[in-house]
Amino acid sequence: MSERNGLRYGLLGIALIALLGVLGFIASRPAPATTESAAQTQVEGLKSLAELDGKAPGRRALEIQSWQTPEGAKVLFVAAPELPMFDLRLTFAAGSSQDAGAPGLAMLTNAMLNEGVAGKDVTAIAEGFEGLGAEFGNGAYRDMAVASLRSLTAGEQRQPALDLFTQVVGAPTFPEDALARIKNQVLAGFEYQKQNPGKLAGLELFDKLYGQHPYAHPSDGNEQSIPGITPAQLKAFHQKAYTAGNVVIALVGDLSRADAEAIANQVSQALPKGPALPKLVQPDAPKAGLTHIEFPSKQTHLMLAQLGVDRNEPDYAALYLGNQILGGGGFGTRLMEEVREKRGLTYGVSSGFTAMQVRGPFMIGLQTRAELSQGTLKLVQDIVRQYLAEGPTQKELDDAKREVAGSFPLSTASNADIVGQLGAIGFYNLPLTYLEDFMRQVQALNVAEVKAAMAKHLSADDFVIVTAGPTVAQKELPPPTDKPAALPSGVPEH
Template structure:
């Protein structure tokens, strides 16, 4: 799924990519794998003018009143009434990500990509034209923990009714055409070939294996060149019947709807899904040993990835870790890592860190690229910055600045229906309380330097880091000395 870049305090906004384990893992863009010429032509020929015009309106700050219930089939529903615009957003979040693949890596991704390829009487082009003709937008995506299907539509009954009918067919009764499966497999296989030229992706794949071993999080969400070809239509249908069941979904609704209308929509969608219970939660992974791996790759740059297992989404230290990481490397300029590695020495264009809490312990990761001949020194510098931060913690000024930035960016996280519906889906999927967002802000604002330092040390250690580098083996040069004058042109220009 395509996503726009949010405010620097991205963890607060609970974007779906982060919730699914996206930071630094170079997730494959499934929109490319599911796109077809017919779909592209339909989008190009019939622009969503009505929704584009609605998007241009200034966002309004609102207090969220989250209502919740369950459908007759067992689907959890979260709903926020928002009458500012004559439209609504509907997100279905299934526990149907790649962690449910079993031995068929890529099964979840293929199933999700095939949803809108065909329903009874309609092929992919007709489905796309059907949504576009109603001023509606269908979206889908598959990640580590979850799979998503979404609908954005005008709320007028003459538009809403047909859009919901088509959406329910696409998600609940896809036909999985054989020709579409062959085409998407070929697109994935072509993507795997391209990945061989991407050192960041190669390093990420190796890092995941080292970090998670035999755990379901270890394999790539899109599968492999070996696992994709054998997957059959029967496997897709069986996975859909099991993982896209009404008892395995969270329905999030935001928009110009009454409670009765929202109940009717949720009931309609839930009834269209296969019948079945929620799938078991993913088990926690075993803690790996620290290790260092290198992938030889011809380039002037070396990609450096450092990671260890972090936390799951329900960990009580999440607020403290979010704030602590924001200071370490969770944003742009001004973080500890960016200041020491780029601003003072010009070793990279960017260095970032982040927690990706998931259903089980997701990764904490640091990623950057630097000149190959300075890769060893840069790796040691990053290690030293992290060690110093864990030893001494943030300064009071750093903490106050991070809190102020969080307070300033929070209104953006509930300024649009699309941002709210994504948050509701995550809250429902991870069983977070309905007042989670408000409580999260209060918790963060109350944190002290000692609390942040304690949480970071509880969950992070430089002695547990798994490091994977990808680049050439070349003689090393010493790092330039630090300077207080910001470097205008970094020494290393990323090539990938």
């Protein structure tokens, strides 16, 4: 999953599905394919599809090493000597769920890391990384905040890059002028999202789903909270949440174990001293029901959610596979087949579990013509109800297993993918053999086990539903057909 310098403040606003990378899936589903093609091809050679003979492509076997620094930081390391570079990723339990009454505090703290250190402003920091051929990245989400470094491993680049990185992460100065600038960007983003019905629906959905729980408020804060956050609050949050005891250090690259230990120790020693933050409490089950947001548009956004599972749920593999069949696998899923292919009601419909430290959401999202919105909503609910009652067919299960096996190698296709996997494995306290365990569990599942898991954790009657669009007279849905007469009225609104 890619990270963004400057973080999530700007006109992008608040992500519609709140981490749907984010990181809840990162240790279980394939990451976007980014290749390290030239060197890897020379090592392994190209393999044609014919050579695979119907078998799933191989994936990189990872030898994960793990230890703890004297300051209490958990370290996960994979040696990858194919390229003369390394990826370093720090994952802190410092997401917006730790905002404690000041929504946006975690986001602003993370966004301000590279805005100033002693003797350097944001420009000098950016030029410092660029001059070394290094890349700095950061991001803040509900569960976590991350900071990352990619650098060449040659000593003349590696050590200066690490020195600058540890300054940025361990001793930011939070300059007031930079904070004012970022606040203005965040507030401009809030104005932008008022014109986006999907953003508005997403905000309302999390509020209804989580109530008073820390997951309820958006990671970017709100118009009321952002203006009042001070540099002193950022410094206090950094001292509390960016500690060595509250971080997972993930390292992948052309490094020896001794090199990796030296890097981890330098990072750990540069961070504030302190323990891990307390774990979050589980959210209470919300009251099911529908909320409508009136918005002048031709299409209506439909969002359905209920509490799903946390990242350590034993049924996770069964739920992942079951959702791939329902709506998580793109074309060919139950939802896409019935809603788009047979009736032409939407360009796309998807479902997914976002498993987090505590119960994350299970969500379904789509948009359709306003005059068909009520019928489409009922259709989606009926599809879920039937699927939970009957479970998948054997063919659906077999097809989903092949798809997972075929795409799973992408989860370790590059060093950046691997370091993201290591960060998630460490953050959610998964076993070091997690990737292999997950694939083995998925392939061993049968129809009855998937059906039982989906029915245990989901109910067609428990959805919190938010719709955003105009109030118009409704029409009956077209009957299902192999060639729907009507297509969606326009490109999806974002």
